[in-house]
Amino acid sequence: MATSKKETGAxxxxxxxxxxxxxxxxxxxxxxxxxxxxxxxxxxxxTLGYSNDGNPILSGYIMTILxxxxxxxxxxxxxxxxxxxxxxxxxxxxxxxxIAGSVILRVLCGTESRPETLKAPIIVAFLVAVVVSMLxxxxxxxxxxxxxxxxxxxTLILFTAGRSIAAWINxxxxxxxxxxxxxxxxxxxxxxxxxxxxxITVICVIIIMLVLKFxxxxxxxxxxxxxxxxxxxxxxxxxxxxxxxxxxxGICVAVVGLIKVSRLSTINYSxxxxxxxxxxxxxxxxxxxxxxxxxxxxxxxxLGAYVIQFLTTTLYKFKVQSxxxxxxxxxxxxxxxxxxxPIVRDWMSKTWKNLTKGNKAKEVA
Amino acid sequence: MKEKSIxxxxxxxxxxxGVKALQGVDFTLCxxxxxxxxxxxxxxxxxxIKVLTGVYTKDEGEIFIKGKDEAVxxxxxxxxxxxxxxTVYQEITLCPNLSVAENMYIGRTKGIGQNWKKMNEDADKIxxxxxxxxxxxxxxxxxxxxxxxxxxxxxxxxxxxxxxxLDEPTSSLDEQEVEKLFGLMRDLKARGxxxxxxxxxxxxxxxxxxxxxxxxxxxxxxxxxxxxxxRLQLVSKMLGKELDDMSDIKGEAAPYDKADKDEKVLEVECxxxxxxxxxxxxxxxxxxxxxxxxxxxxxxSECVRAIxxxxxxxxxxxxxxxxxxKISKPxxxxxxxxxxxPEDRKIDGIVGDLSVRDNIILALQVLRGSLKPISxxxxxxxxxxxxxxxxxxxxxxxxxxxxLSGGNQQKCILARWLLTNPEYxxLDEPTxxxxxxxxIDIQKLVLKLASEGMSVTFISSETDEMIRTCSRMxxxxxxxVVGELxxxxxxxxxxxxxxxxxxx
Numbered sequence: 015m016a017t018s019k020k021e022t023g024a025x026x027x028x029x030x031x032x033x034x035x036x037x038x039x040x041x042x043x044x045x046x047x048x049x050x051x052x053x054x055x056x057x058x059x060x061t062l063g064y065s066n067d068g069n070p071i072l073s074g075y076i077m078t079i080l081x082x083x084x085x086x087x088x089x090x091x092x093x094x095x096x097x098x099x100x101x102x103x104x105x106x107x108x109x110x111x112x113i114a115g116s117v118i119l120r121v122l123c124g125t126e127s128r129p130e131t132l133k134a135p136i137i138v139a140f141l142v143a144v145v146v147s148m149l150x151x152x153x154x155x156x157x158x159x160x161x162x163x164x165x166x167x168x169t170l171i172l173f174t175a176g177r178s179i180a181a182w183i184n185x186x187x188x189x190x191x192x193x194x195x196x197x198x199x200x201x202x203x204x205x206x207x208x209x210x211x212x213x214i215t216v217i218c219v220i221i222i223m224l225v226l227k228f229x230x231x232x233x234x235x236x237x238x239x240x241x242x243x244x245x246x247x248x249x250x251x252x253x254x255x256x257x258x259x260x261x262x263x264g265i266c267v268a269v270v271g272l273i274k275v276s277r278l279s280t281i282n283y284s285x286x287x288x289x290x291x292x293x294x295x296x297x298x299x300x301x302x303x304x305x306x307x308x309x310x311x312x313x314x315x316x317l318g319a320y321v322i323q324f325l326t327t328t329l330y331k332f333k334v335q336s337x338x339x340x341x342x343x344x345x346x347x348x349x350x351x352x353x354x355x356p357i358v359r360d361w362m363s364k365t366w367k368n369l370t371k372g373n374k375a376k377e378v379a
Numbered sequence: 380m381k382e383k384s385i386x387x388x389x390x391x392x393x394x395x396x397g398v399k400a401l402q403g404v405d406f407t408l409c410x411x412x413x414x415x416x417x418x419x420x421x422x423x424x425x426x427x428i429k430v431l432t433g434v435y436t437k438d439e440g441e442i443f444i445k446g447k448d449e450a451v452x453x454x455x456x457x458x459x460x461x462x463x464x465x466t467v468y469q470e471i472t473l474c475p476n477l478s479v480a481e482n483m484y485i486g487r488t489k490g491i492g493q494n495w496k497k498m499n500e501d502a503d504k505i506x507x508x509x510x511x512x513x514x515x516x517x518x519x520x521x522x523x524x525x526x527x528x529x530x531x532x533x534x535x536x537x538x539x540x541x542x543x544x545l546d547e548p549t550s551s552l553d554e555q556e557v558e559k560l561f562g563l564m565r566d567l568k569a570r571g572x573x574x575x576x577x578x579x580x581x582x583x584x585x586x587x588x589x590x591x592x593x594x595x596x597x598x599x600x601x602x603x604x605x606x607x608x609x610r611l612q613l614v615s616k617m618l619g620k621e622l623d624d625m626s627d628i629k630g631e632a633a634p635y636d637k638a639d640k641d642e643k644v645l646e647v648e649c650x651x652x653x654x655x656x657x658x659x660x661x662x663x664x665x666x667x668x669x670x671x672x673x674x675x676x677x678x679x680s681e682c683v684r685a686i687x688x689x690x691x692x693x694x695x696x697x698x699x700x701x702x703x704x705k706i707s708k709p710x711x712x713x714x715x716x717x718x719x720x721p722e723d724r725k726i727d728g729i730v731g732d733l734s735v736r737d738n739i740i741l742a743l744q745v746l747r748g749s750l751k752p753i754s755x756x757x758x759x760x761x762x763x764x765x766x767x768x769x770x771x772x773x774x775x776x777x778x779x780x781x782x783l784s785g786g787n788q789q790k791c792i793l794a795r796w797l798l799t800n801p802e803y804x805x806l807d808e809p810t811x812x813x814x815x816x817x818x819i820d821i822q823k824l825v826l827k828l829a830s831e832g833m834s835v836t837f838i839s840s841e842t843d844e845m846i847r848t849c850s851r852m853x854x855x856x857x858x859x860v861v862g863e864l865x866x867x868x869x870x871x872x873x874x875x876x877x878x879x880x881x882x883x
Contacts, residue, residue: 230749233737241730247689247721248795249710249745309732 032363035302039317042300042350046324050075050331057331062207067194072207075327083323084211085270085287087316088218089294092263094303094315095231098239099259100158101307102165103295107267109176110150111287114143114271116180119281122196123189132193144268150176151264155257173291181283190280200277211273218269219316226312235259239307293322300350321350383409384445385541385573386431386464391440393426400426403440404599406592408542408573410445413564415584415605416577418594419617419814421772421784424577427594428544432466433459445541465535466544473531475520479506479513483534505537506530509563525556529563536567543567544575549583550812553674561587579812580841581610593617618816643701644834645686645717645803650695652685654678657859658695661686663803663834668825670837670845673855673878679838680722681858683805687712687719713746718796722807722838724785728792731781735773736762738780738791743798765794770820786813793821803834810839822848842874854878 031037050057060074089107096104121139123129150172157168203210226232237245238252245252270290275281299305300321301314322343329342352358386408393401401423408414418424429435431442433453441450444462453459459466473482480502502515511529513522519530528548535543545564549557564574564587576588584591584605591608593600593616600616608616642665649658656678663669671679684690686697688706697704699715706712712719721727730738740758747753753761762776769790773783780791789809796804806825810818825835825848839845845852846869854862854877862877 228750228752230744230752233733233741233744233752234749236733237730237737237741240732241726244721244727244730247687247709247719247727248742249708249713251708251710 029363029366032366033359035311035314036317038302038350038353039300039314039321042321043317043324046321046328050328054331057328065202067204069202069204070207071202075331077209079320079323079327080212081209082211082327083320084209084215085273085290086293086297086319086323087215088266088269089263089290090297090301090315090319091218091222091312092259092266093294093298094301094310094312095235095259096165096263097295097298097303097305098307098310099235099256100165101239101305102158103291103298103305104154104169104260104263105166105291105295106150106154106169106172106176107263107270107291107294108287108289109173109180110147110264110267111271111274111290112177112180112281112283113150113183114147114268115275115281115286116183116283117143117146118272118275119189119191120183122191123184127187127189128192129189130192132191132196136196136199140268140272143271144265147268147271148261148264151260151262151267152257155260158260159253159256177283180281184281188280188282192279196276197279198276200273200275214269214273218266222312231258232310232312236309240309294319296347297322300347385410386445387443388427388431389441389443391427391430391442392438393430393435394438399597401430401437401597404594404597405602406599407602408575409590410573411568411571412590413568413574413576413588415588415591416575416594417584417591417613417617418600419786419816421596421814422594422617423597424594425546426597428466428546428575428577431459431542432456432464432544460538460540463539463541464544465538465540465542466546467528467531467535467548468546473519473527473534475518475527477519478515479517479519479522479530480515482519482530483515483537487538501537505533509533509536509566511563523556525552525559528552528560532560532563532567536572540572542573542575544577546577547579547812548576549578549580557583579814581613584613585610614815617814644699646698646701647686648696648698650682650685650697651693652681652690653693654681654684654690655858656681656685659860661853661860663836665834666829666832667851668829668835668837668849669851669853670839670849671853671855672838672842672845672874677855677878678858679855680807682853682855682860683719683807683836683838687717687805689719689721710745713742713799713801716800716802717805718742718799718801718803719805720789720792720796720807720809722811724789724792724812729780729788732779734777735766735771735780735783735791736776739765739776739794739798742795746799761798765791765798769794769824784814786817789813789821790817793824797828801833803836804828805836805838807838808840809837810841810844818844842871846871846874 057075060072060076063071063073065071093104093107096102118139121134121142122132122136124133154165154169154172157163157171158165161168198210199214200211201209234245234250234255237248238250238255242252270287274286295305297319298315300318301311301316303310303315325343325346326339329339334342384407386406388404388406390403390405391401392399392403404423404427406416406427416424416427426435430437431453433455436454442453444451447462451462453462453464474485477485480499483502483505484498499515506513506515509529509532511526511533513526513530519527522530532543532545548560552560561583564576568574576584578584588605590602590604591613592602593613595617643662644665646662648660650661651658659682661682671682673679681690685692685695686706688708688711692707697706704711704715706715709719730741733741736758739762740753743761744753759776765771766773766776771783771790771794772787780788783791793809806821809821822844825837829835837845837848849869850866852864852869852874853860854864854874856878864873864877
């Protein structure tokens with residue numbers, strides 16, 4: 015008797031886990047991890063090597079995932095808030111990353127295209143980029159929140175124009191920065207073998223978690239996303255909260271912009287962060303968040319970002335050609351998205367229940 | 380099956396996780412009969428109807444339809460329609476930006492081709508035959524709510540329905556519109572259609588129905604012919620206890636006398652909002668319960684919305700305890716100790732996907748400011764306290780509010796505002812669409828709060844509720860205040876004559 019009680023308890027716990035929002039991204043990560051483990055355990059090999067200038071660096075596929083997943087994870091933070099508050103997505107993040115990167119280069123290089131020394135401290139350049147990105151976020155936010163334009167349509171403007179603006183900021187030149195310090199943000203800090211991007215992400219995640227814990231941003235954003243009219247009657251200002259979400263996404267964009275230009279020490283306006291908006295939106299969706307807004311789970315979105323990077327890296331590992339990559343990715347994504355659809359999950363839990371019921375009946379018999 | 384019955388449901392069972400929503404419920408509908416389905420919220424009315432219309436699949440039981448020899452299976456709303464079962468819901472589920480005819484034929488045409496001329500002619504024919512004042516080519520949104528409701532019925536009727544389900548069709552209609560709707564129902568009845576009528580308005584049941592089936596806690600209480608079940612008995616059957624006379628609450632508290640008669644908590648002069656009301660004056664004293672009354676659309680809600688800052692205020696003066704204050708948005712009003720429970724619970728009240736707890740603390744949280752979040756422990760404490768205090772039936776404080784019944788949702792919204800400890804509480808239709816037990820609870824609560832010194836404005840379209848609770852009533856007609864009745868003058872006939880315009 016006691017054991018059977020325990021069993022049902024375990025089952026209830028299992029059901030709870032399956033229904034939890036984190037289930038899909040965590041399960042996806044596990045499946046990918048196990049797949050790699052079986053297919054080729056060398057996937058997990060991490061080697062300590064030395065860079066050209068003699069600094070220790072860890073390398074391996076896991077490091078690649080941590081490194082490149084960071085950009086997506088940071089964007090996913092802002093995209094989650096925008097999605098929750100406005101019930102739509104910002105498709106201009108790739109273009110605004112180009113702008114932010116361009117601004118950083120412009121401030122660091124001044125008018126020269128290959129400066130001997132930096133014209134301004136990197137932190138200043140970054141802060142200017144943050145302000146500029148927030149302004150562009152504010153532009154999107156005003157269109158969405160105050161002019162009530164659909165987010166996709168509103169952000170289509172910058173999606174189209176952003177890269178031209180980025181090029182225009184540097185007079186269409188491609189400045190190159192030779193100062194090695196600038197490379198730290200997208201690479202390694204001497205003496206620390208872990209990619210800097212990982213630390214940047216950790217800082218961003220800590221900040222957003224603190225903000226969610228010590229302010230009411232989460233509650234207000236969800237409330238506005240679920241029911242704008244009733245939020246207003248509870249004293250909230252829905253338009254401002256939507257606006258705010260776009261501005262916060264602007265900050266995230268500036269951080270990613272810094273990482274992107276730091277990796278190359280230069281910029282390619284038409285290619286930098288191309289299609290990244292779609293991956294960011296996908297990260298939010300993989301996290302089980304409704305793209306129509308409302309309730310959200312930040313951790314799930316961030317995990318979703320790493321799932322996408324894990325998948326990409328796995329495909330690279332198996333020598334999938336980069337042209338073919340999107341197609342393979344699409345297949346896996348379809349499977350994941352279908353699995354996380356409420357209908358399918360209901361069906362799964364029902365089937366599961368029936369199966370366990372059947373077993374029980376047999377036991378009794 | 381019996382001779383005249385067109386629908387028989389036998390021992391229907393339906394469970395949801397943790398709840399037995401229906402247990403062995405029988406239901407029989409005859410040809411040419413208007414059959415009221417009554418019960419409190421959570422009694423199983425909606426579940427029964429959803430089983431019948433294929434929204435839910437039943438766990439056990441059989442459904443027989445006239446003309447079919449065997450029990451039928453209804454797996455989807457499509458199946459139900461094919462069997463001649465049509466439903467008109469409380470909320471209009473048509474497309475307002477399409478024409479009347481398009482709405483009547485949407486989703487029913489076969490193939491790609493569409494003969495628009497014939498469709499419009501057919502639609503017009505049906506509209507005339509049912510005496511519905513609408514044209515086929517008219518845009519649906521330009522019709523009144525009542526006419527839209529009728530178009531929905533016309534659509535159902537034209538689909539050759541034998542069983543018509545009307546789920547709270549009258550809740551957004553005024554009296555004349557309800558009359559028109561009843562005319563249409565009687566007309567259909569004469570044609571042999573069986574009508575299942577779900578409503579919370581007792582008067583309407585006795586006006587139009589032939590039979591009553593009462594459900595309670597998912598079980599069948601019984602089926603009665605209307606003449607054999609007087610009102611009071613119906614109520615006691617629904618509640619499952621002998622009713623200790625609803626008018627009892629009248630005598631429980633006499634707040635008005637205890638209240639300080641001279642202290643005006645809030646005073647309003649010549650307030651006008653952009654919702655189209657004429658300038659009005661208003662005051663409320665400490666511990667007073669007053670109300671706005673008038674027909675639907677007379678501007679009751681618009682008045683209180685203006686006071687709360689929910690609509691944009693164009694001009695006017697608001698004074699609190701004698702000092703002038705400025706209210707331009709809801710937050711201003713909240714900071715001045717005003718709380719407003721809105722008329723439309725679904726649109727303006729609940730935040731559906733959020734938990735009961737978050738819904739309860741929302742307003743208090745906004746008042747505290749965004750840098751002082753209410754901790755989870757504190758929120759749980761508040762939620763548990765009010766769940767207990769108001770008797771909110773919910774699985775836990777974590778349950779999304781949208782899965783609660785209407786009455787319990789309303790209690791949560793009430794809890795939300797009580798938590799802010801307001802000086803002045805505005806309740807706009809707090810009893811709409813909820814069961815009688817909860818209605819009485821809310822009225823009792825209003826009187827109790829007032830006796831403790833809270834000022835309350837109570838608006839209800841059921842005048843007798845207002846007579847029971849209010850000590851002063853402001854009467855509105857055509858968006859204008861036309862009179863004020865105090866204590867002794869408040870009676871059904873006096874209110875009617877004031878609404879109608881003097882003692883003519």
